[in-house]
Amino acid sequence: MTDFFDWAYLYDTLPALLRGLEMTLIVSTLGIALSLAIGALGATMRLSGRKALVWPARAYVAFIRNTPLLVQLFFIFYGLPAIGMRFSAFWSGVICLAVWGGAYHLESFRAGYLGVSAGVKEASGALGLRSWHYAVLIALPIALRTAVPSMVNTSIAMLKNSSYLQAIGLAEMTFVAIDRIALEFRTIELFAAICVFYLVIVLAMSAGAALLESYLQRPFTAR
């Protein structure tokens, strides 16, 4: 290594890193979208009050939250083909992220829903609304407001966790960087670059979340 930080090298590698970044963003976006669907469905099951629906949802959350994402990933990518379910690295990654994030989103949805005060339910009952009217038209919008911060937190965690997909050979940003390091040993430049990229994305997501939160809090702020 000639000098400590080689800007010219970084400039040459940038296109490859950006392609990796693109993959990181695609896989995370798909994962986040799917996980929100899983979380919403799961929360509905969890809140339904029927044992046959509540227990699978509880077991799902407990299992996902108490096992490492990396092992879940290996189980999906290397374990499932042994029983005939084969997914590409890309879809294994999407499925793994979605299933992982879904468990956390489920809890956020649920906490938000349970956070709606009992008075609101009584009021909607007094106004003659049916229970599903209450759930969809009254409780859901209020619940989403409380659930947004922790849902954003989960989504940020999912974006960061997409770096684990390096381990199954998906060409996302971390994979590109480590692949280059194996060839060219430019550790400092490459890690500095991907750290900056991750920081920028995460800070942008946090800033976006803050805007969204203040937007959702509009009805409650004094003018």
Add this chain to the structure above:
Amino acid sequence: MHVIFVNQEILAQGLVMTLALTFCVLIAATAVATILAAGMLSRSALLRVPARILVEIMRDIPLFVTVMMIYFVAPTIGIALDPFEATVAGLGAWGGANGAIIIRAGIQAVSSGQREACAALGLHRFQALRLVILPQALRPILPPYLGLVTQLVQATSIGALIGVRELLRSAQIVIERATIMEGGLSPFTLYAAVLVVYFVICFALSLASARMEAVLSRHEQPSSSAKPRLSRLRLMPRG
């Protein structure tokens, strides 16, 4: 199942390594968390600002990248770390940043009236911290901290990727051998078994955390039941 019993020795060694790794990481993370929390709560901006920036950066960079970075960059600046040490350093830094957030939140949760009362009684700042604030802060700190331990146990699996022979790596070694000799179901069985082992350890810790929260908050006013749950979600370590 046969493949597990035949290789139980190597898998057991892996589990022991996972537990050893967790133990070292826990000590490192707690030390880092204490220092960072002290920095974040300091009255001097010269300590507060760097501590906050450090915590934010540690929480925003993926843990996997942090561990890889330490493992690959340390040798180029003249510090040779073996995989075990690199994993402990990476997880310690990450756990420390997340632990610092929990500790800070716990100390800030003690009402300011307590601090004022201490001042009125003429207690020194550190006496107040040790005798009045910390004992009360432990109540909001301990349950989420135990939750962080759960995350750290899971995160030790990253060690497998840089060559620590912990539980996941041991399973991979067994799979490599078994697939060459017999093929078939061994990846499915072994990864499922590894998932179950992690689940047993972490679920027990999670139950302990929930139980501890219930016991520690039994004297509090039963306000709305959903709120503490949400606050715990917000304290969730990020990835």
